[in-house]
Amino acid sequence: MDFALSSDVVEFRDEIRSIIREFVTPEIADRMHTTGVFDAPELNLELGRRGILERACPGLGKGDPIEMYVMFNELEKAGAPYDGLAVALMIAAVVNKLGTDEQKERIIPSIISGEALVCMGYSEADFGSDLASIKTRAVKDGDEWVINGSKMWTTLAQVAEWLILLTRTDLDLPKHKGLTMFMLPMNTPGITVEPVHTLGTEITNATWYDDVRVGDEAVLGDENGGWRTMTTVLAFERGVMGGTNAGVPLLRHFHEWAVANGVFDEPTTRERMARSIIDMQVATLLTMRSAWIAASGGMPGLEGSMTKVFAVEAYQRASRWTQAAAGPAGLLQFHEEGAAGEGFIEYDARHSPVMSIYGGTTEINRNNIAERHLGLPKSR
Amino acid sequence: MSVDLGLSPDQESIAELFNGFFSNEAPPAVARAAEPLGFDRELWNKVIELGAPGMGCAVENGGGGASLGDLVVVAETVGRSIAPIPLIDHLAALSVLTDADLVAGEAIAAVAVRPADANGHWSLVPAGAVADVVIGVDGDETVVVRSTPPMSGPRNHGSMPLADRSAREGTRTVLGPASLFEVVLDRWKLLTAAALVGIAETAKELGVAYVKEREQFGVPVGSFQAVQHGLADLPVAIDGGRLLTHKAAWALDNVTDGLIDWANNEITDGSTLATMAFLFAADGAVMATDRSLHYHGGYGFAEEYDIQMYYRRARGWSLILGDSTSVGLSLADRLFGTVEG
Numbered sequence: 135m136d137f138a139l140s141s142d143v144v145e146f147r148d149e150i151r152s153i154i155r156e157f158v159t160p161e162i163a164d165r166m167h168t169t170g171v172f173d174a175p176e177l178n179l180e181l182g183r184r185g186i187l188e189r190a191c192p193g194l195g196k197g198d199p200i201e202m203y204v205m206f207n208e209l210e211k212a213g214a215p216y217d218g219l220a221v222a223l224m225i226a227a228v229v230n231k232l233g234t235d236e237q238k239e240r241i242i243p244s245i246i247s248g249e250a251l252v253c254m255g256y257s258e259a260d261f262g263s264d265l266a267s268i269k270t271r272a273v274k275d276g277d278e279w280v281i282n283g284s285k286m287w288t289t290l291a292q293v294a295e296w297l298i299l300l301t302r303t304d305l306d307l308p309k310h311k312g313l314t315m316f317m318l319p320m321n322t323p324g325i326t327v328e329p330v331h332t333l334g335t336e337i338t339n340a341t342w343y344d345d346v347r348v349g350d351e352a353v354l355g356d357e358n359g360g361w362r363t364m365t366t367v368l369a370f371e372r373g374v375m376g377g378t379n380a381g382v383p384l385l386r387h388f389h390e391w392a393v394a395n396g397v398f399d400e401p402t403t404r405e406r407m408a409r410s411i412i413d414m415q416v417a418t419l420l421t422m423r424s425a426w427i428a429a430s431g432g433m434p435g436l437e438g439s440m441t442k443v444f445a446v447e448a449y450q451r452a453s454r455w456t457q458a459a460a461g462p463a464g465l466l467q468f469h470e471e472g473a474a475g476e477g478f479i480e481y482d483a484r485h486s487p488v489m490s491i492y493g494g495t496t497e498i499n500r501n502n503i504a505e506r507h508l509g510l511p512k513s514r
Numbered sequence: 515m516s517v518d519l520g521l522s523p524d525q526e527s528i529a530e531l532f533n534g535f536f537s538n539e540a541p542p543a544v545a546r547a548a549e550p551l552g553f554d555r556e557l558w559n560k561v562i563e564l565g566a567p568g569m570g571c572a573v574e575n576g577g578g579g580a581s582l583g584d585l586v587v588v589a590e591t592v593g594r595s596i597a598p599i600p601l602i603d604h605l606a607a608l609s610v611l612t613d614a615d616l617v618a619g620e621a622i623a624a625v626a627v628r629p630a631d632a633n634g635h636w637s638l639v640p641a642g643a644v645a646d647v648v649i650g651v652d653g654d655e656t657v658v659v660r661s662t663p664p665m666s667g668p669r670n671h672g673s674m675p676l677a678d679r680s681a682r683e684g685t686r687t688v689l690g691p692a693s694l695f696e697v698v699l700d701r702w703k704l705l706t707a708a709a710l711v712g713i714a715e716t717a718k719e720l721g722v723a724y725v726k727e728r729e730q731f732g733v734p735v736g737s738f739q740a741v742q743h744g745l746a747d748l749p750v751a752i753d754g755g756r757l758l759t760h761k762a763a764w765a766l767d768n769v770t771d772g773l774i775d776w777a778n779n780e781i782t783d784g785s786t787l788a789t790m791a792f793l794f795a796a797d798g799a800v801m802a803t804d805r806s807l808h809y810h811g812g813y814g815f816a817e818e819y820d821i822q823m824y825y826r827r828a829r830g831w832s833l834i835l836g837d838s839t840s841v842g843l844s845l846a847d848r849l850f851g852t853v854e855g
Binding site: 499 | 734745839843845
């Protein structure tokens with residue numbers, strides 16, 4: 135095996151690092167937690183201006199999955215707000231693959247320039263893991279589609295320019311087959327956005343759709359082919375767009391605090407820290423494997439499930455022990471005097487639970503591994 | 515140079531050759547029959563025919579010139595089959611030894627993984643019961659001692675050929691300062707890590723096969739989600755351990771002045787990675803054998819079933835280096851520097 139990045143990728147990584155040094159300042163991190171918007175427009179614009187978003191986007195530019203892994207891994211390790219960027223790039227890739235020429239021209243430039251974000255309307259109040267059962271309806275009315283329903287966890291809807299929306303278009307077909315995906319501007323009349331405040335400072339949304347009218351130009355992929363569009367989205371994510379190394383900045387924050395407070399010589403702490411560092415290294419290797427499989431022309435879906443289960447639980451373990459080791463200082467929030475890790479220890483303890491829930495729960499991922507990797511019988 | 519996380523065609527052939535060899539020549543009954551000593555001379559003689567004992571040595575010394583990545587592949591097959599031969603120890607010792615009889619496998623070498631005490635006494639040397647040559651640290655020197663192996667030792671959890679050996683009695687050669695031994699110990703940790711990945715792999719296969727077959731309440735027990743989720747963690751630990759082990763091999767073979775920049779998760783120092791791989795693979799093997807044994811139900815506890823042999827070796831092969839806290843703290847020293855005072 136070879137674990138060295140090619141010289142091209144090293145150059146690319148160094149460029150990302152220099153952009154991070156300039157644009158991911160403590161003020162940006164502070165703003166992300168104050169506003170609840172995990173996105174930095176100035177960072178996106180710079181990445182867009184330098185052609186990096188186009189270069190990293192699957193199917194466009196270079197589209198090297200190793201570079202995509204490197205980009206998001208660097209952003210995540212730096213504690214940069216990258217959630218908006220990850221979704222936008224993933225959707226740009228889907229539009230590029232499944233969209234019409236007209237859609238590509240209309241949508242992709244706005245994303246790869248770093249100007250426009252996309253929010254995802256998949257889950258509903260009653261349907262999370264059981265996504266194929268969603269009820270939001272799109273009904274044909276002459277040349278138009280009329281959309282009615284509501285979505286949950288429509289993160290970044292308050293700032294996004296685009297919405298990708300999963301709807302039910304045929305009630306008579308089996309549940310996976312009667313779905314259609316739409317891609318429409320967020321300023322389309324009939325869309326209402328209500329904030330949902332979360333444990334982890336991020337503000338997500340509930341969104342309502344009341345007689346939202348769009349034409350066929352908003353259908354992404356085939357009519358009643360929404361599930362295929364959906365799986366295409368997930369295939370582009372491949373588990374390489376961050377979400378696997380969140381413990382790295384956490385360990386850095388904890389270490390700085392522990393050294394400054396003279397408590398880092400404690401053997402228990404040193405051993406736990408060493409073991410969490412092993413976990414972070416394994417998590418990044420598993421992520422790199424997914425990127426390598428994708429770069430070799432494969433589809434690392436199952437490997438993504440494996441990586442996510444491991445990486446998320448490793449981060450949660452690290453969050454648990456660092457907060458416990460910090461004691462009362464681990465309870466103090468951002469900007470409070472004496473807060474461990476400048477408040478990040480407390481923050482990570484609130485943020486880490488969501489990681490085993492969104493984007494496929496660990497239970498769903500373990501089902502995938504059990505059924506598709508181990509070949510065990512379907513359990514439900 | 516660019517990322518390539520697959521085995522090379524050569525390594526695929528090596529894996530096929532050794533997996534085939536061990537499944538023919540060392541099915542679980544062989545490991546079982548070799549207990550409690552944990553050594554089968556006949557199997558060792560057969561593995562000599564494959565050129566395995568000297569495969570990591572330089573070609574000019576009569577060896578096979580294999581890379582560490584190649585040896586990792588071999589070591590994993592040893593773990594998969596729990597073959598009762600000290601190939602891991604021998605390959606590790608031969609990172610610095612070049613004696614012709616060792617390269618040929620006519621004599622067996624062992625690694626005293628912990629330094630000798632003040633009296634020059636190495637305690638519980640893995641493969642110490644059967645090795646003709648032992649390499650280890652005595653005081654501030656790395657020494658090699660040739661002496662007659664006892665061919666017996668204390669009965670132990672992993673049915674390993676352990677024995678106490680002297681660092682001073684026998685034909686003793688001083689190889690150099692104690693620091694020289696680091697290369698040997700790194701390789702021992704690396705190859706043991708690979709073997710532990712192999713143990714976990716077989717434990718997973720045994721467990722999965724059993725739960726597909728065994729029925730309770732009229733259905734295979736493998737259809738229960740509680741069982742599935744316990745088993746689903748195994749391939750993750752196995753793949754993670756394998757990748758980390760191969761990364762350590764790659765770094766030891768290719769990287770000089772590697773990074774130990776844990777704060778940015780950039781670690782390319784081979785010695786550090788070897789310890790990381792060892793700790794991670796040990797945890798993985800313990801977990802995999804634990805769960806697999808448990809999902810066998812009562813039969814997993816029965817001596818007749820093979821999983822118990824894997825369960826004991828997962829612990830034996832890793833704990834022989836030292837308690838896991840000490841190994842974890844030695845890694846901490848490497849990552850963060852030693853604690854002053």
